[in-house]
Amino acid sequence: xxxxxxxxxxxxxxxxxxxxxxxxxxxxxxxxxxxxxxxxxxxxxxxxxxxxxxxxxxxxxxxxxxxxxxxxxxxxxxxxxxxxxxxxxxxxxxxxxxxxxxxxxxxxxxxxxxxxxxxxxxxxxxxxxxxxxxxxxxxxxxxxxxxxxxxxxxxxxxxxxxxxxxxxxxxxxxxxxxxxxxxxxxxxxxxxxxxxxxxxxxxxxxxxxxxxxxxxxxxxxxxxxxxxxxxxxxxxxxxxxxxxxxxxxxxxxxxxxxxxxxxxxxxxxxxxxxxxxxxxxxxxxxxxxxxxxxxxxxxxxxxxxxxxxxxxxxxxxxxxxxxxxxxxxxxxxxxxxxxxxxxxxxxxxxxxxxxxxxxxxxxxxxxxxxxxxxxxxxxxxxxxxxxxxxxxxxxxxxxxxxxxxxxxxxxxxxxxxxxxxxxxxxxxxxxxxxxxxxxxxxxxxxxxxxxxxxxxxxxxxxxxxxxxxxxxxxxxxxxxxxxxxxxxxxxxxxxxxxxxxxxxxx
Amino acid sequence: xxxxxxxxxxxxxxxxxxxxxxxxxxxxxxxxxxxxxxxxxxxxxxxxxxxxxxxxxxxxxxxxxxxxxxxxxxxxxxxxxxxxxxxxxxxxxxxxxxxxxxxxxxxxxxxxxxxxxxxxxxxxxxxxxxxxxxxxxxxxxxxxxxxxxxxxxxxxxxxxxxxxxxxxxxxxxxxxxxxxxxxxxxxxxxxxxxxxxxxxxxxxxxxxxxxxxxxxxxxxxxxxxxxxxxxxxxxxxxxxxxxxxxxxxxxxxxxxxxxxxxxxxxxxxxxxxxxxxxxxxxxxxxxxxxxxxxxxxxxxx
Numbered sequence: 001x002x003x004x005x006x007x008x009x010x011x012x013x014x015x016x017x018x019x020x021x022x023x024x025x026x027x028x029x030x031x032x033x034x035x036x037x038x039x040x041x042x043x044x045x046x047x048x049x050x051x052x053x054x055x056x057x058x059x060x061x062x063x064x065x066x067x068x069x070x071x072x073x074x075x076x077x078x079x080x081x082x083x084x085x086x087x088x089x090x091x092x093x094x095x096x097x098x099x100x101x102x103x104x105x106x107x108x109x110x111x112x113x114x115x116x117x118x119x120x121x122x123x124x125x126x127x128x129x130x131x132x133x134x135x136x137x138x139x140x141x142x143x144x145x146x147x148x149x150x151x152x153x154x155x156x157x158x159x160x161x162x163x164x165x166x167x168x169x170x171x172x173x174x175x176x177x178x179x180x181x182x183x184x185x186x187x188x189x190x191x192x193x194x195x196x197x198x199x200x201x202x203x204x205x206x207x208x209x210x211x212x213x214x215x216x217x218x219x220x221x222x223x224x225x226x227x228x229x230x231x232x233x234x235x236x237x238x239x240x241x242x243x244x245x246x247x248x249x250x251x252x253x254x255x256x257x258x259x260x261x262x263x264x265x266x267x268x269x270x271x272x273x274x275x276x277x278x279x280x281x282x283x284x285x286x287x288x289x290x291x292x293x294x295x296x297x298x299x300x301x302x303x304x305x306x307x308x309x310x311x312x313x314x315x316x317x318x319x320x321x322x323x324x325x326x327x328x329x330x331x332x333x334x335x336x337x338x339x340x341x342x343x344x345x346x347x348x349x350x351x352x353x354x355x356x357x358x359x360x361x362x363x364x365x366x367x368x369x370x371x372x373x374x375x376x377x378x379x380x381x382x383x384x385x386x387x388x389x390x391x392x393x394x395x396x397x398x399x400x401x402x403x404x405x406x407x408x409x410x411x412x413x414x415x416x417x418x419x420x421x422x423x424x425x426x427x428x429x430x431x432x433x434x435x436x437x438x439x440x441x442x443x444x445x446x447x448x449x450x451x452x453x454x455x456x457x458x459x460x461x462x463x464x465x466x467x468x469x470x471x472x473x474x475x476x477x478x479x480x481x482x483x484x485x486x487x488x489x490x491x492x493x494x495x496x497x498x499x500x501x502x503x504x505x506x
Numbered sequence: 507x508x509x510x511x512x513x514x515x516x517x518x519x520x521x522x523x524x525x526x527x528x529x530x531x532x533x534x535x536x537x538x539x540x541x542x543x544x545x546x547x548x549x550x551x552x553x554x555x556x557x558x559x560x561x562x563x564x565x566x567x568x569x570x571x572x573x574x575x576x577x578x579x580x581x582x583x584x585x586x587x588x589x590x591x592x593x594x595x596x597x598x599x600x601x602x603x604x605x606x607x608x609x610x611x612x613x614x615x616x617x618x619x620x621x622x623x624x625x626x627x628x629x630x631x632x633x634x635x636x637x638x639x640x641x642x643x644x645x646x647x648x649x650x651x652x653x654x655x656x657x658x659x660x661x662x663x664x665x666x667x668x669x670x671x672x673x674x675x676x677x678x679x680x681x682x683x684x685x686x687x688x689x690x691x692x693x694x695x696x697x698x699x700x701x702x703x704x705x706x707x708x709x710x711x712x713x714x715x716x717x718x719x720x721x722x723x724x725x726x727x728x729x730x731x732x733x734x735x736x737x738x739x740x741x742x743x744x745x746x747x748x749x750x751x752x753x754x755x756x757x758x759x760x761x762x763x764x765x766x767x768x769x770x771x772x773x774x775x776x777x778x779x780x781x782x783x784x785x786x787x788x789x790x791x792x793x794x795x796x797x798x799x800x801x802x803x804x805x806x807x
Contacts, residue, residue, distance in 0.1 A: 074694065
C-alpha cells in the first residue's frame with residue numbers, strides 16, 4: 001500500500017501563467033528511497049513544496065497512510081512527520097548546531113527560559129541515535145558543506161520526521177561526500193524512514209533509489225522500478241528524446257599563452273590561511289582549463305581576481321605577456337577579456353532591465369548617437385543575438401521574467417558578441433536543465449575550436465571532466481593538482497584531490 | 507568646587523542623563539536584532555514624552571502619565587509596524603514618516619490643548635527619588651548610583667531583563683534568528699514578521715518610558731524635546747556592538763558628553779552654540795573611532 005499518495009495535484013502560478021503541476025499523481029511506498037527526476041521547470045520542486053506545505057495546490061489531495069490530510073504550512077507538515085532539506089540550506093551560520101536544530105521547538109526551563117543544556121543533550125542524543133558524528137556545540141559557519149547538510153538532516157530527524165524530502169542534495173557535495181550521504185540515506189531507510197530525493201543526476205538515481213518518478217512539463221511521464229530502467233531511458237523520458245551527456249571534444253591546437261597567473265596570492269580578513277595561495281595558472285589559445293574545487297577552497301576568489309573585481313595581494317596576472325594585475329573590470333573588458341559569472345542573477349545581469357539592455361550593456365557605445373541610444377539598432381542587434389542563441393521571448397521584457405537557462409544564454413550571447421580572446425566561465429550550467437546545459441557546452445566547444453582561451457571554474461566534476469583539456473584542482477586556496485585530461489583521470493581521483501586527501505606539489 | 511568634585515558630579519549627572527539613550531537603544535536593539543533598521547526611535551520617544559506629561563497633568567498622577575505615555579508610544583509603534591510589515595512600506599521611509607508625524611502632531615496638539623506653541627508647563631510633583639540611607643555613606647557608589655529618580659532604576663532593570671530575554675529565551679533565539687536569516691525561520695513554520703512586530707512594540711515601550719523620563723523630569727513639554735536623542739540611541743546600538751552591555755557603555759559616553767555640555771554652559775567661556783553641539787560632536791567622533799577600530803581589528807585578524 002502506498003504510504004504517501006498525492007492525487008490530481010494541479011498548480012498554476014498566475015504571475016507568469018505557468019502550469020507547474022497538471023493532474024499529478026505521485027505515490028511513495030513506506031520504507032523506500034524514491035527518486036523524483038525531471039529537468040528544471042518540470043514541476044518537481046512545486047510538487048514537493050505542496051507536500052511540505054509551502055504552496056497550496058489549486059486542485060488535488062494528499063493522503064498519508066490512507067488518510068486524507070491537509071497540509072497548510074511547514075508546521076503542519078512537520079506534525080505529520082514530513083521534513084524537507086532544501087537545496088539552499090536553511091541554516092543560521094552564527095548559531096550553533098544545537099541552536100539551529102532546536103529553533104522553533106526549543107526545550108524550555110521553568111516555562112520561560114531556553115534550556116541550553118537540554119538542547120545540547122537532546123541534539124547529541126539524535127546524533128548518536130542515527131550514527132552521525134558531529135559536535136552540536138560547533139557554530140554552523142565553521143562546518144563544511146557536507147556537515148551542513150548533515151545538520152539539515154538532523155534538524156528534521158529531531159522533529160521526528162518519518163518522510164524525508166531532499167531537494168537536489170548532491171549538487172554541492174564532492175564524490176566522497178555524496179557516498180557518505182547515500183550511506184546515511186540507506187541507513188535511514190533501513191530503520192524505517194521513507195525518503196524522497198529530487199535530483200538531476202541520473203547516475204545517482206540508479207545508485208540510491210528503489211523507484212523513480214519522472215516528470216516533464218508539469219506532468220508525471222513515468223513511474224518505474226529503478227532496477228528496470230537504464231540511464232539512457234531515464235534521460236529519454238526526462239527530455240522527451242535520448243540525450244547523450246557526452247560532449248564531443250575534438251583535439252585542438254594549443255596556441256600562445258593568453259592568460260597567465262604567476263604566484264597569485266589573496267589574503268582575506270579574518271582568515272588564518274590565504275584565500276589564494278601562490279596560484280600559478282596558464283591558459284593557452286584554443287585550450288580549455290577546467291578548475292575544480294569544493295566551495296570555500298578558492299574558486300570564488302579566483303573568479304573575482306581574474307575578472308578584475310578583487311585586487312590580488314601579491315603576484316602577477318598577464319594577458320598576452322602584458323601586465324594586467326592592477327586593471328579593473330572595465331579595462332579588462334576593453335582588452336578583450338570576457339566573463340560569464342557564477343552569480344548570473346546579480347552579477348551577470350540586471351534583473352529589472354530588459355533582455356536588450358542586458359545584451360548591449362557591454363557594447364552600448366556602439367549604439368549611441370550624440371549620447372542618445374538608437375533603440376532601433378540596439379533592438380535589431382538584440383533580436384539577432386536572441387535568434388542565434390535561440391533565446392525565447394521578446395527582447396523588450398525584463399530579463400528577470402525569463403527562465404534560468406534563457407538568462408544564462410543572454411549573458412553568454414553578450415559575452416561572446418564582444419571581440420575577445422579569453423573568456424572566464426564560472427559555474428556556467430549550475431541549476432540549468434539538460435537541454436540548456438548542452439546548448440552551453442556546444443557553444444563553449446565552438447569558441448574553443450575558434451581558438452579562444454577558456455578558463456572554466458566549476459564544482460560540477462562531470463562538466464570539468466568532459467570539457468577540459470587541462471584539469472586543475474584547488475584545495476584551501478592552493479593548486480593541488482594539474483592534470484592533462486586524458487581518459488585515465490577518474491572522478492574518484494579528482495574527488496580525492498578536492499577533499500585534500502591527495503596532493504601534488506607542482 | 508575641586509576638580510574631583512566636578513568630575514564626580516559630572517558622572518552622577520551622566521548616569522541620570524544617559525537614561526533616554528539607554529532605554530531607546532535597548533528597545534531599538536530588539537528591532538535591530540530582528541533585522542529591521544528602526545529609525546522611528548526619535549518619533550516614538552517624542553510621542554511618549556508628550557502624552558506622558560499631558561496625561562500626568564490631566565490626571566494628576568505621575569504613574570498614570572507614565573503608563574499612558576508608554577501606551578501612546580506603543581500605539582505609534584504598532585502603526586509603524588503595520589505599515590512596514592503588513593503594507594510592505596519601505597522601513598526607512600515609514601520610520602522617517604513616523605518621526606515627522608510625531609514632531610508635527612505633538613506641536614499641533616499642544617497648541618490645540620494649551621494655546622501655546624512654546625514650552626507648556628504642568629503642575630506636577632517630581633519623580634520619586636531612590637535614596638537608601640544605609641548605602642548613601644558608601645563612597646563613590648553612594649554618590650554615583652544613588653539619588654536618581656525611579657525611572658532610572660527601571661531602565662537598568664529593563665537592560666538586565668533584556669540580557670535574559672535576548673540570550674536565554676526561545677523568543678530571543680527566534681528574534682535573533684529572524685534578523686540573521688528570516689527565510690530559515692519561515693521554513694521552520696515560524697512567522698518572522700511576528701518577531702519583527704514584537705521587536706517594534708518593545709521599542710515602542712522603552713521609547714515611551716524614555717520620553718516620559720524627559721518630560722516628567724522637567725514637568726513641561728518643549729517642542730521637539732527629544733532633539734535627536736532617538737538618532738543618537740540608534741548610534742549607541744551600533745557602537746555597543748548590538749549587545750545590551752555595549753549599549754550601556756555607549757549610552758554612558760553620550761550621557762557624559764551631555765552632562766559636560768550642561769556643566770560647561772555655566773562654567774567655561776566657550777560660545778554656547780559650540781557647547782550645545784558638543785554631544786553631537788561626540789556622536790560623530792564616536793562613529794569615526796568605532797569604524798576605525800573595526801577596520802583595525804579586521805586587519806589584525
